[in-house]
Amino acid sequence: MSVVSSTAPSPTAPPVASPSGPRSWKPRIVPQWDKNPKLVEQAATLEGRLALVGLFGLLLFLGLPLTLWAWTMAVLVAASVLPAWRWNLVTVGTLGTGIYAAHARFAPGGTALRALATWGTALIAVVLFGVLIFTIAVKWPRSGVMKRPVLSLNIFFAALAFAAAVIPLSRNIQLGVQFTLVVLAGYLWYFAYSLQDRLASDRATAFHQIGTWAPFWVNASGGGTPFCKGAAYLRRIEAKTPQELAITQIKGVKLLMWCLILQFATVLFIQAAFESPQGLRLPDLDGLIQTGRFPVWYMCWASLLANFIQTVLLMTVTGNMFVACCRMAGFRALRNTYRPFQAASIAEFWNRYYYYFKELLVDFFFYPVYIRYFKRHRRVRMFAATLAAATFGNIIYHFLRDINLVFTLGPWKAIAGYRVYAVYTLLLGCGIGISQLRKPLTAPNQSWSGRALASVRVIGFFCLLHIFDYTGRDHSITQHVKFLLHLFSLG
Amino acid sequence: MDQRSATREFFSSLLRKAGDTQPFSDSDSLFLSGRLQSLDALELIIFLEEEYNFDFADRPFDQDRIDSVDHVVALFVEGLQSTPR
Numbered sequence: 001m002s003v004v005s006s007t008a009p010s011p012t013a014p015p016v017a018s019p020s021g022p023r024s025w026k027p028r029i030v031p032q033w034d035k036n037p038k039l040v041e042q043a044a045t046l047e048g049r050l051a052l053v054g055l056f057g058l059l060l061f062l063g064l065p066l067t068l069w070a071w072t073m074a075v076l077v078a079a080s081v082l083p084a085w086r087w088n089l090v091t092v093g094t095l096g097t098g099i100y101a102a103h104a105r106f107a108p109g110g111t112a113l114r115a116l117a118t119w120g121t122a123l124i125a126v127v128l129f130g131v132l133i134f135t136i137a138v139k140w141p142r143s144g145v146m147k148r149p150v151l152s153l154n155i156f157f158a159a160l161a162f163a164a165a166v167i168p169l170s171r172n173i174q175l176g177v178q179f180t181l182v183v184l185a186g187y188l189w190y191f192a193y194s195l196q197d198r199l200a201s202d203r204a205t206a207f208h209q210i211g212t213w214a215p216f217w218v219n220a221s222g223g224g225t226p227f228c229k230g231a232a233y234l235r236r237i238e239a240k241t242p243q244e245l246a247i248t249q250i251k252g253v254k255l256l257m258w259c260l261i262l263q264f265a266t267v268l269f270i271q272a273a274f275e276s277p278q279g280l281r282l283p284d285l286d287g288l289i290q291t292g293r294f295p296v297w298y299m300c301w302a303s304l305l306a307n308f309i310q311t312v313l314l315m316t317v318t319g320n321m322f323v324a325c326c327r328m329a330g331f332r333a334l335r336n337t338y339r340p341f342q343a344a345s346i347a348e349f350w351n352r353y354y355y356y357f358k359e360l361l362v363d364f365f366f367y368p369v370y371i372r373y374f375k376r377h378r379r380v381r382m383f384a385a386t387l388a389a390a391t392f393g394n395i396i397y398h399f400l401r402d403i404n405l406v407f408t409l410g411p412w413k414a415i416a417g418y419r420v421y422a423v424y425t426l427l428l429g430c431g432i433g434i435s436q437l438r439k440p441l442t443a444p445n446q447s448w449s450g451r452a453l454a455s456v457r458v459i460g461f462f463c464l465l466h467i468f469d470y471t472g473r474d475h476s477i478t479q480h481v482k483f484l485l486h487l488f489s490l491g
Numbered sequence: 492m493d494q495r496s497a498t499r500e501f502f503s504s505l506l507r508k509a510g511d512t513q514p515f516s517d518s519d520s521l522f523l524s525g526r527l528q529s530l531d532a533l534e535l536i537i538f539l540e541e542e543y544n545f546d547f548a549d550r551p552f553d554q555d556r557i558d559s560v561d562h563v564v565a566l567f568v569e570g571l572q573s574t575p576r
Contacts, residue, residue, distance in 0.1 A: 147549075149551075150551075196551050196553060199550065199551065232553065232555060233555065236520070236523055236555055236558070237523065334525075362529065363553070363554075367552040367553075367554075368551075368552070370533065370536070371536065371547040371548050371552050372548045375540065378537070382533070436530075
């Protein structure tokens with residue numbers, strides 16, 4: 001799979017003075033401060049770092065609740081003053097946001113399942129389980145289940161969830177077990193990256209691994225996709241010198257500024273497209289599909305396109321905000337979303353749209369298949385590995401993430417109800433697979449119109465695919481197909 | 492040609508194909524830095540499998556492990572290849 005890195009921001013390279021003059025000037029919404037050697041030199045001092053973190057804090061204040069903002073800023077200030085203590089501070093910061101997240105999410109007033117839990121049980125369950133499996137993996141890295149630790153972890157988790165759903169237990173014990181599994185589900189892929197780190201000679205300690213499990217820069221949004229991957233990756237991208245740290249932090253500030261601008265644009269867009277009485281008042285896509293009552297075809301197209309743009313904008317803002325915080329902590333992380341609408345192929349769009357989710361699928365599904373099967377048949381090898389990642393891995397990830405549905409709906413309904421998303425992943429896998437086997441739609445020297453046409457085709461594919469991007473369990477495939485047909489007046 | 496030189500030459504050819512003619516040292520990051528893409532990593536895997544009988548199947552694969560010439564040479568030292576040709 002091609003990665004976003006070819007088009008993503010380059011790593012921290014020493015800035016050089018750019019030639020002045022009208023030809024080198026290009027209007028930019030966020031200035032390229034990281035290319036200014038004088039500014040970088042100033043930002044490399046302690047005062048400069050504190051000034052940068054201060055500016056970052058002012059901007060971040062617009063995007064986070066007060067308590068979380070104060071904690072995040074405390075960690076970032078400490079990491080800027082004491083970069084040598086970065087890893088310890090990341091762990092302390094992560095534990096703090098873990099407590100905050102658990103408390104915010106499982107505070108009294110929720111469902112019976114949630115009310116049972118307290119922030120303490122959630123945090124202890126996650127940390128103890130993670131530390132236990134990491135310790136076992138380090139001690140016996142190649143024995144038994146540790147030969148394939150991630151596969152073993154997933155099977156173990158799925159079996160436990162199935163058992164918790166079907167074995168009759170007393171109500172309180174059942175709720176306790178199910179709740180613990182729901183919390184653990186959010187951390188599965190963080191643990192997977194820690195398990196992958198077990199063989200590294202410079203692997204992080206268990207204490208530092210904890211810092212990478214829903215790290216503080218994901219702003220207490222809980223588990224799911226490991227933003228900025230695991231400890232092994234973070235070690236590689238850690239800023240090693242004051243100059244590297246300065247450039248990384250400047251890029252963090254720039255990225256946050258861009259996120260806030262986009263956030264403002266997103267609010268305006270949603271108002272104009274859906275909410276404002278003076279706007280277009282487009283119908284909600286999910287509502288249209290659910291009810292099956294469609295307006296004229298062009299309104300359906302408009303609703304689909306607007307919903308798709310909104311999804312991309314929200315992903316860009318949320319993911320890149322995490323990355324901006326990670327950069328401020330001193331890690332040269334690549335952006336999560338980078339100009340997806342400029343993609344010239346389906347594979348490239350997927351790369352540019354949700355980089356860290358794609359990396360998860362590549363690391364844990366693509367490579368394991370690619371290095372083991374169909375070695376003598378290159379094209380089959382590539383296609384099979386792509387399907388393993390974009391289809392199979394994608395399904396597994398979302399199914400385990402929403403494991404609570406297994407408990408509330410029962411295993412069979414949770415599996416059978418997943419059919420719409422299964423169609424989505426199958427189409428996505430085939431699309432990316434074919435896209436990779438074909439020659440690129442554009443050559444480097446292709447005309448502007450040629451590139452634009454390629455982009456339109458790619459956006460068209462993902463826009464139509466978006467109809468099936470539904471992880472709920474209530475819709476049938478027919479409902480989504482009917483909407484698709486209506487777009488072409490075939491309903 | 493020894494293993495280091497062969498690896499270096501292969502990396503050079505990948506960079507040339509990507510239109511990158513900048514020099515690089517044996518320790519320079521080529522994938523994490525964004526100079527090469529994952530598709531290039533797959534070509535490198537095939538090169539190592541076909542030319543040196545590498546087998547990555549029995550341990551977790553991570554793109555970081557082939558990030559530079561030095562990283563790949565470390566794999567030779569680690570003995571990932573079965574029977575060198």
